[in-house]
Amino acid sequence: MTASPSASIPTTPVSADRADTPLALPLSTLAQQTRAAARQLAQCSTQGRNTAVLAIAEALAAAAPEILAANQADCEAAQAAGIAPALYARLKLDAAKLQAAIAGVRDVAQLPDPIGAVQIHRELDTGLVLQRRTCPLGVLGVIFEARPDAVIQIASLAIKSGNGVILKGGQEAVRSCTALVQAIQQGLAQTRVNPDTVLLLTTRAETLELLKLDRWVDLIIPRGSNSFVRFVQENTRIPVLGHADGICHLYVDAEADLEQAVAITLDAKVQYPAACNAIETLLVHSAIAPAFLPLVVPALQERGVEVRVDPLSRECLTSLSLAQPLVAATEADWATEYSDLILAVRVVPDLAAAIEHINTYGSRHTEAIVTRNAQTAEDFMAQVDAAGVFHNCSTRFADGFRYGFGAEVGISTQKLPPRGPVGLEGLVTYKYQLVGEGHLCATYVGPNARPFSHRDR
Incomplete structure (x- = not known):
């Protein structure tokens, strides 16, 4: 689909002194x-x-x-x-x-x-x-x-x-x-x-x-x-590499280290909330939620995060005197990229429910699990559909510079490569070069066809 004359690019208001300067040539x-x-x-x-x-x-x-x-x-x-x-x-x-x-x-x-x-x-x-x-x-x-x-x-x-x-x-x-x-x-x-x-x-x-x-x-x-x-x-016929949404999740498993889970949550949400690899939803196993949520929610609020909770999360926090009132999460929150100090929290009954939530609402960007159970982590990383799946670390590591790419041109959430942070390898293609000595295709067809050797060097 190509751009129509009436197409409107999403913009941010700018001041009057920001006059557009046209190019000297077409x-x-x-x-x-x-x-x-x-x-x-x-x-x-x-x-x-x-x-x-x-x-x-x-x-x-x-x-x-x-x-x-x-x-x-x-x-x-x-x-x-x-x-x-x-x-x-x-x-x-x-x-x-x-x-x-x-x-x-x-x-x-x-x-x-x-x-x-x-x-x-x-x-x-x-x-x-x-x-x-x-x-x-x-x-x-x-x-x-x-x-x-x-x-x-x-x-x-x-x-x-x-x-x-x-x-x-x-x-x-x-x-x-x-x-x-x-x-x-x-x-x-x-x-x-x-x-x-x-x-x-x-x-x-x-x-x-x-x-x-x-x-x-x-x-x-x-x-x-x-x-x-x-x-x-x-609005273009040119191939596009990129992602539209950055809805990332952190799942805190029943066998998570609580201190580690709190630290990872804070880093993944607060360190740079405007980034597309910051988490927007925190999923917590019901078995650990009563112990974990009273630790992490006050810590989040101390750092200015607005916490939006489902009913089960609220139940785990009723005995606390919180700095800010909790906001009730709605269905829309699960599908929202805030890019801000806002975090939706949901309690889930098990790993399968966490994976189902992520695969339903996630944007295939980056998803993480905190757990001491290696098999649980392996199941999570195998079943979650995302370009990046992390275990016991912050989603904020999803970055070309941190991956050692030097830098990145963007992040792709599509299935075909390149996927995830795109560095040099995503900016090259390939061509087939065939060198012969007067070879003819007719030599390799018919009743007396010469066979190909197909030997890799």
């Missing part, structure tokens, strides 16, 4: 330039691409004051316009966050080269050799709300994997994204990689136009709210 022309630069990049050596990635890191570090000032201006304008707290958390780029992102760029340079890996090397017959080799996708179109640090992650992964990239950040992050891309292009200009490999879009109209460029763009990666991602998925 987007189709610029996309062709990015594709041409990407083809040159694909032929660049491993060392050449690594040098370019490191040059990006150096340029970002040198431009840090300008980048942080631009982000501060974005944050002030967004607050004045009434930005949602979850979106503001994604928008904010402080010095520590920027330095961590730059460190991630340097890590990308140290990763193995994803291009040119031989996946199949097979002799079909004497002198007729087949190889399947990895190669870049071509041009990525990455559209995201807020999250200026996504520019850094995506650009470094794109260069490392030999891809061009067209970036479109949210209107609330225009200043930040502009400063970041200027630094990235300045870094590339010091290398043999054409700065045209990275292109930034700044207007909403360009987003709609980008979704129509199936001739020049090979993959769309949306990062943002579920309504935003769904809009992208429904």
